Amino acid sequence: MNSPLIKNIVFDFFDGKATAIQRKYIEAWLADEANQETYFQYLDEWEGQRPQFALDTDKAMASFEQVLLNTHPPAPQPKIVKHSPATGTIRWWGWSMAASVLLMSLLGGWLFRSQLLYKSYQTAYGQTTTFQLSDGTSVTLNANSMLRVPRFGFGNDTRDVFLKGEGAFNVTHKADNQRFVVRTDGNFQIEVLGTEFVVYARERGKRVFLNKGKVKLELPLGQQLYMKPGNVVTVANSGRYQLTQKAPARPYLAWKEHWFYFDNTTLTEVAEQIRERFGVQVVVTDTELAQRRIAGNFKAEKADDLLQILTELLNLTVVKTRNHIELRTSK
Amino acid sequence: MQPVPLYPDQPKADSMPLLLVNHQSEHMANVTDDELMLRQLFAQDARKGCALLFRRYYPNLVNHAVRFVYSKEVAEDLVAEVFTVFWQDRTFEQITTSYRAYLYKAVRHRAYNYLRWELRQSDSLELADEQSIPVSLQPDQMLHYSELHQKIESIIQSLPPQCQRAFLLSRIEGKKYAEIAQDLQISSSAVEKLLIRALGKLRQELKTDWFISLVFWGSIGSVSTWM
Numbered sequence: 001m002n003s004p005l006i007k008n009i010v011f012d013f014f015d016g017k018a019t020a021i022q023r024k025y026i027e028a029w030l031a032d033e034a035n036q037e038t039y040f041q042y043l044d045e046w047e048g049q050r051p052q053f054a055l056d057t058d059k060a061m062a063s064f065e066q067v068l069l070n071t072h073p074p075a076p077q078p079k080i081v082k083h084s085p086a087t088g089t090i091r092w093w094g095w096s097m098a099a100s101v102l103l104m105s106l107l108g109g110w111l112f113r114s115q116l117l118y119k120s121y122q123t124a125y126g127q128t129t130t131f132q133l134s135d136g137t138s139v140t141l142n143a144n145s146m147l148r149v150p151r152f153g154f155g156n157d158t159r160d161v162f163l164k165g166e167g168a169f170n171v172t173h174k175a176d177n178q179r180f181v182v183r184t185d186g187n188f189q190i191e192v193l194g195t196e197f198v199v200y201a202r203e204r205g206k207r208v209f210l211n212k213g214k215v216k217l218e219l220p221l222g223q224q225l226y227m228k229p230g231n232v233v234t235v236a237n238s239g240r241y242q243l244t245q246k247a248p249a250r251p252y253l254a255w256k257e258h259w260f261y262f263d264n265t266t267l268t269e270v271a272e273q274i275r276e277r278f279g280v281q282v283v284v285t286d287t288e289l290a291q292r293r294i295a296g297n298f299k300a301e302k303a304d305d306l307l308q309i310l311t312e313l314l315n316l317t318v319v320k321t322r323n324h325i326e327l328r329t330s331k
Numbered sequence: 332m333q334p335v336p337l338y339p340d341q342p343k344a345d346s347m348p349l350l351l352v353n354h355q356s357e358h359m360a361n362v363t364d365d366e367l368m369l370r371q372l373f374a375q376d377a378r379k380g381c382a383l384l385f386r387r388y389y390p391n392l393v394n395h396a397v398r399f400v401y402s403k404e405v406a407e408d409l410v411a412e413v414f415t416v417f418w419q420d421r422t423f424e425q426i427t428t429s430y431r432a433y434l435y436k437a438v439r440h441r442a443y444n445y446l447r448w449e450l451r452q453s454d455s456l457e458l459a460d461e462q463s464i465p466v467s468l469q470p471d472q473m474l475h476y477s478e479l480h481q482k483i484e485s486i487i488q489s490l491p492p493q494c495q496r497a498f499l500l501s502r503i504e505g506k507k508y509a510e511i512a513q514d515l516q517i518s519s520s521a522v523e524k525l526l527i528r529a530l531g532k533l534r535q536e537l538k539t540d541w542f543i544s545l546v547f548w549g550s551i552g553s554v555s556t557w558m
Binding site: 013014016023028037041043060063127 | 365368371378381382383385386387388389390391392393394395397403407411414415418419428429431432435436470471473474477478481484503
């Protein structure tokens, strides 16, 4: 049986919908230890699709970071002092413990002040996630992206968020016409009342695609610009910008479903997109190869998915080294 | 899957012919290694590796643990403990499976032990604290875990509505007795009785057949420890 079928059966089993025959089948399949790895991969995927409640991962992450910072090498376990009447030394020891705990928590509060003031939503390489903000606005983050939202006052006076990476926004319009502002690095911001748009803000530059409604851009050099639906504004790191009037939505939204959209795209550009989304360094040393162009829609949830397609399309060889992946023409 | 609209300006004759393909790649089980990046990161900086691992798997692991322990707080603590031990004992240097497989096994093992402790009120919590998990599980045992949480789910679903509501408010939403009492318009002691009844029901239904088959390999787990 091929793997998509097995996956269906395993998912049915997790859901409690498998027949006894299917259970037996999975059991036999699991006898191969390599399949156990796949089993846990499916389990993780299954859990990811069936969240049961909102979880404050940032808070848990912050306390785990404390563990990571404070406990290495493993600290010896403090001995429990058995005799009960507190002698002078023990009392002093207790007070100094209390003082150091206080000091540590103050220090921790200072070190993690940005975690205290802002809630950040983050996506790892290869992962896209949709979040809902307290004002009802929904944000889908592309891989390797971060959105920071103030914990206090968000939605009361202003709605200011900070984005690094790429995100698709569906901003809820408020009765009092409260502004929603997306800020990025390098004095670039997008101001809206209620609308749908996609922001790209990475090292290479910035880009906004407006799907619906109206937005106002504050450009790095101080200019202001109003966008209409279907417009794309690309801003180079130098501050120069370019506006395209009628752009199709698909290329800018494809990533939400893990699609890559190439349209006469050079292999160099493809490699750059792989690095941004999956954190995998892809090198093309052959200049002729680097200029080859491809077009098409490709669904890829992992860098390997896309690399495999590329190798088939362009007849390439993938050479994996410790730090990067090189693409070469097959001999 | 729509074909792509052609790009208005065609590539020049000397460049590659435009390739138009719609391709949805399939999962290549056991061939692709999606934890490669993680492993490289661990080799460079284990601390960063652990942090990334936590961010990646924490939500899904808590989601999994809660199916067994049916308490958000316990599930969160339990998963955090697994990561803490993973870091402090440098388990990441010893495992032979993927990080994912290890973490899921450890969380299941702990969740199961916790459940057993809570329902039996036995004093064997040390067993639950033990990080030792069986190196390889029998396929049947792996499947049994899923069946256990399905059974738990059906027991919770079959609780009388008021009892179920009190149980969820307490264990998933983390509300205090007084708050639940206010929500349900009953007395605090009635809330306590409802919760005792819910646990009693779990204990009684699971004891009959589910624990017996699981109990013995809880002890196998402690024998075949990690090398």
